[in-house]
Amino acid sequence: MHLKKRGLARAALVALAALALCALVACAQEEGVNLAVQDEGASAVRVNFFSPMEKANPDAENTARTASDLTIAMAEERLGVTVAYRTYTAEDYQEKTYDEVCLERARSNKDDLYLLNTDTIVALGSEGHLADLSGLSCAQNLREVVRVANTVDGKLVAIPQEVVAYGLFVNKDIFDACELSLPSTPEEFLECCRVLKEKGYDTPVGANRWWLETFVFAQAYADLYNGGDTAAEIEALNAGRARYSDYLRPGFEFLQTLIDAGYIDAENALVSEAFEGVGEGADFMAGDCPIVMAYWGAANTDTAYGSPDFNMEVIGFPTERGQMPVLSMTGYAVGEGSAGRDEALKVMDVICSDEAMQLYAETNRVISPSKNVEVDCVEPLRPLNELVQADTYVLASNAGMDVEQWGNVCLIVRDLLGGATVDECMAKLDELQDAA
Template structure:
């Protein structure tokens, strides 16, 4: 059972990070983890070791996401006359270990200088005080507040991404117009849209998969926590056990249960669908008016970048209106890195506004810097407007003592497979009690 759970968590984070750099964490490549993937023609050059899930792009190979990162790395290499050596995770090298397991081991044994980490790993290693406080970087002062909030542990900014990944509802605007429906803001408005679609012969108004339904929960659970001016105090109350995660989560789970009970979500089918692969065909064919996905899917031709209808991407319904859900990974430096000063200089360059502008323009994404803006397609403007207004909820927050994204997804999966809302809330209480016992 333990191996099965590891595999599921590994797949889960692969789905999450797909929206960030098209990472394939579950299994990719045949490169040995400690192989230097850059020809070392000049052995006198300084080396910075980067551990991540993908190797450096090879010549003449098209990989937009990876190429964008490589371009920023090359800026640092040229500026400081050094080489960033990519050390790569592969499942075959680590057998049953997940990417997170390997990162934990390598950081604790100080094996590399720079790491790309998932939120739960950022949380663990930040709590162990093994990661450098990146507020020392000049580029840190330009970061969006959402980045600082998501990756701050015990008051220290321990990881920074190059982009902000936002999840939203992808809507067929033409179908909404056909039935004179306004784009929904609140849970009640969205429920009414589903009722109208159902009554007009749309068998399943919401196309869903087993990974992303938790975004409905996050939007309702944390809308006021992140947008009410008391975020720090409310999270502290959760971490101390003065408040319960289950109390925040219950309304979202009850809402999902109602969507399932009314036939607006096919729970049995959703529980078997992988992200986009299952529900996209009906959405693209105009049979399903609503799906959910991450920002980059609207730009990708293999996802929803080419539709025959008017596409709109909005936030998930909440009591505060349309709410983007943001998930975050980040680059981190080990406090005792062998090449600490050079690694700080490299990361500062990679995260500079100049580098992030190049990255964002190449990948058409939301930059981690508040100074960098890239024109988005019309379909994404409703989601982009909310983020620019600094309105969002976090699906991953390293400052919370219970990991959010993976745990919530797994508990939503239990709901899809017949668990009651009370049983799901008991699972959150158990996770919180375990976290309190560790602290």
């Protein structure tokens, strides 16, 4: 891939991961400074952890830590180690994205533990820079979807603390008033949009420049993950015997139909951030737009869609197989050549244990990567949660695919919003696959 496009794809991944994690990066003063050590000097064993997030207050008591920090605290106490946070800031690294910095640091063995996006997991895993986690006790409890998404060359090289599920957020009151059932197929979705537009909702689907690819992934991979031989199909894609463009074309054509019919405002979506713009944020919450797309956590927080004045339901994206959640995830990984590799593996086994996963999931009210951990969700999320618990989903990030999906497809969807044809978008996908 062209270097500039790689940077943009990684920037998109970092921004999305930051939204999903709901964590902002604090300012670092200089490279390598230990910004968040609790009880410095209490332990001679230190594990260096590089991530895009920081404790709000490095000197805060453990009870004030975020969900992730609570699990780190569990490992510190149980193992008698100190986990030193080393965090990314764009100010320090200027033009370098978080992913680019992760690649540099991991290849130089600067840290022991990392929080990585999928494309970085693929790169570092294939180069042998990430330790195999399959022997850890916590790895035995993972959902199969998590294992598949984080396996590179047969090795489990990353484990997340959260599975991020994307779905359609629907104003059920508007649908009821228009006598509409919640759509399951692309045809039903188009019919809903037609009726909604006739009823005076000029732009039935609120969109931003980040998440329209969820429509594409749902339709592209519904059969791959729910009907066929997933491993064989991915092997055929990696070998070039099958084309990503053949899988993704129907989703791009569906988006083009939505744009042509005026159901999505492409011009506005191209420049809108998440939760902003026409149909986003205030418009959806005010009842002026019936449908938006967002991730699971947006239903849990008042800063997004957590307290609507109407009945809201979160459903899967329309496919010929029915409603389909789209899953993405970041992952914790251990540097294979790092000085603290062995201690970092012990930390991983604690922070990804069922006990820690339960704490994390209860604190953030999210889907756990562990098949043994379930947390009750808010009422609007029940339809989406039922699908995920039934193993009905598609993956938008899969380390087993040699073409990174989430960031690349996001950028090519933006080309479509900007006026590129579906054929031109497919040609870009073919270029990426040929290069891979």
